[in-house]
Amino acid sequence: MDAIETVITDLEITYEPTNIYYQTIHSVLDAAELIELPRRLKLILAQPKNELIVHFPVRMDNGSFSLFKGYRVQHNNILGSYKGGIRYHHDVSLDHIKALAAIMTMKCALVQLPFGGAKGGVKVDPHAHTHSELTALTRRFTSALGTNIGPAYDIPAPDVGTNAQIMAWMADTYMNVHEPHERLDGGSVVTGKPLAFGGCHGREKATGQGVVFVIEDLIPEMGFRLDQVTFSLVGYGNVGSWTGRLLAERGATLRAVMDHTGAIGHARGIDAEKLADHVLQTGGVADFPDADPISERDFYRTDVDLFIPAALEQMIDIEQAQLLNCKILVEAGNTPCTPAAEIYLNNHDLPIFPAILCNAGGVTVSYFEWKQNRQAEVWDLADVDAQLKKMMSRTTARVKARARSLNCSMHQAAYCEALDHIRQVYELRGIFP
Numbered sequence: 001m002d003a004i005e006t007v008i009t010d011l012e013i014t015y016e017p018t019n020i021y022y023q024t025i026h027s028v029l030d031a032a033e034l035i036e037l038p039r040r041l042k043l044i045l046a047q048p049k050n051e052l053i054v055h056f057p058v059r060m061d062n063g064s065f066s067l068f069k070g071y072r073v074q075h076n077n078i079l080g081s082y083k084g085g086i087r088y089h090h091d092v093s094l095d096h097i098k099a100l101a102a103i104m105t106m107k108c109a110l111v112q113l114p115f116g117g118a119k120g121g122v123k124v125d126p127h128a129h130t131h132s133e134l135t136a137l138t139r140r141f142t143s144a145l146g147t148n149i150g151p152a153y154d155i156p157a158p159d160v161g162t163n164a165q166i167m168a169w170m171a172d173t174y175m176n177v178h179e180p181h182e183r184l185d186g187g188s189v190v191t192g193k194p195l196a197f198g199g200c201h202g203r204e205k206a207t208g209q210g211v212v213f214v215i216e217d218l219i220p221e222m223g224f225r226l227d228q229v230t231f232s233l234v235g236y237g238n239v240g241s242w243t244g245r246l247l248a249e250r251g252a253t254l255r256a257v258m259d260h261t262g263a264i265g266h267a268r269g270i271d272a273e274k275l276a277d278h279v280l281q282t283g284g285v286a287d288f289p290d291a292d293p294i295s296e297r298d299f300y301r302t303d304v305d306l307f308i309p310a311a312l313e314q315m316i317d318i319e320q321a322q323l324l325n326c327k328i329l330v331e332a333g334n335t336p337c338t339p340a341a342e343i344y345l346n347n348h349d350l351p352i353f354p355a356i357l358c359n360a361g362g363v364t365v366s367y368f369e370w371k372q373n374r375q376a377e378v379w380d381l382a383d384v385d386a387q388l389k390k391m392m393s394r395t396t397a398r399v400k401a402r403a404r405s406l407n408c409s410m411h412q413a414a415y416c417e418a419l420d421h422i423r424q425v426y427e428l429r430g431i432f433p
């Protein structure tokens, strides 16, 4: 049995190669091997510190009650308060949230933010509920989380299916159910709030903006010019649409897009702004008048420089990977490729810009928001963008240098960078008592 398998066996993690938690921990342990992380740290990082599951009833508009299941997993807080989004999706499960919490630990450590990693979610289809039902659900979930979240302990944020309005309800609920002396600071219990209620300029576009900064830094030396590249996107939600619009603004051509409603393509380019309006009005990319409907197979086979998955996890399996006709894969969503797809693409020398680097812009601007809330400051958009650019470029340069020194993939290099920082802090702090 190799070193990775012994950790997995010791912690009684289910050995199931298609399970996302197993896959995530395998990636972490694989990088841990490369930098010879001590076994005690491997054991600590291979499991979350806390896993909370809550069940709560919510009154529906018709007077009936529905019961919901919510999660908050706190993976690690050696670097600071737990941090990570809240997802509303019908497919969330404990293992899924555990994997995403571990990824948050890696992402925050990679950028060297003073945060640990967490993730939460409610098993619900937010589109199937009215505004008032979502308000009640969010308030009841927040109160069920109780003191498990807090501005100096665990700080949620938006994720798939949640947005600034939901963060506002969370913050308001937290401020109302806690002691008066905690209320003043209470707003910073969540980030990604609306601008008028303690939010940060540029937070909505932050993840897409971070993706674009990484592309901007890495492609010139690979022989590409940003104003001439072509790209395709999987997903046109927050991350996909902002990545699309910001790349188009810099002259890049969006050739194809796919989401849950269908796939569209246009050789001369799709107007990213108009498509964002269409998605806002109709809920998806299907039937966009200024592009042609294409099959899923043709979407993956579209000839582009950058293929950018910005949707749910594990969308690209070996079957999709074999169809790709791109020069670079940019992981804008969390773990969009299965390990099998990644091995296949590595074997075919396709460069992959790793997710924990590419999509770290969101949590980085969340950090700026939290900092502004705590210091009673308001930064303007130019300051936010400049700070984000600085942090993303610094991090990208470290990942590149590490990949070179270890002669490994950028994906492994990003995990090694994150783990090395965590190791350093564990060595300084020691293990209590």
Ligand code: GLU
Pocket: 083, 084, 085, 086, 155, 156, 157, 158, 159, 160, 191, 192, 334, 359, 360, 362, 363, 364, 366
């Ligand atoms: N949900 C986002 C992510 O996965 C943002 C997390 C945050 O801002 O705390 O990175």
